[in-house]
Amino acid sequence: MRRLVHALPVAYAAGALYLAHCALASLQHGAPPYTAGLAACSLLLLASAAHHYLSRAEVRIAVAQLEIAARPFTTAQDTAVARLMTTPCCEAWWSAVGGEHQCTRKDQTT
Numbered sequence: 088m089r090r091l092v093h094a095l096p097v098a099y100a101a102g103a104l105y106l107a108h109c110a111l112a113s114l115q116h117g118a119p120p121y122t123a124g125l126a127a128c129s130l131l132l133l134a135s136a137a138h139h140y141l142s143r144a145e146v147r148i149a150v151a152q153l154e155i156a157a158r159p160f161t162t163a164q165d166t167a168v169a170r171l172m173t174t175p176c177c178e179a180w181w182s183a184v185g186g187e188h189q190c191t192r193k194d195q196t197t
């Protein structure tokens with residue numbers, strides 16, 4: 088299936104070239120309406136190939152972003168932040184986002 092997806096823009100481009108050739112042949116035989124129609128179809132196929140290429144690039148970027156988001160914490164700083172974010176000491180901690188705060192915990196001695 089993947090090979091077919093890769094071959095599709097090449098097929099679009101080949102079809103566009105063929106239609107451009109047909110448009111040129113129509114022009115040489117004095118058929119302007121057919122020339123215009125075939126040229127428009129050729130451009131349409133070229134636009135489809137470009138759209139396909141851009142869509143694949145967007146999918147590649149989205150997959151890369153998902154892989155980054157799904158990656159576990161790796162650095163010491165990441166793990167320290169993750170530990171801090173999952174261990175709040177009191178309600179004021181949430182307002183300070185783990186930073187300096189006046190602790191409101193009842194068993195707090197300092």
Ligand SMILES: [Zn+2]
Binds near residue numbers: 176179189190191192
């Ligand atoms: Zn606190």
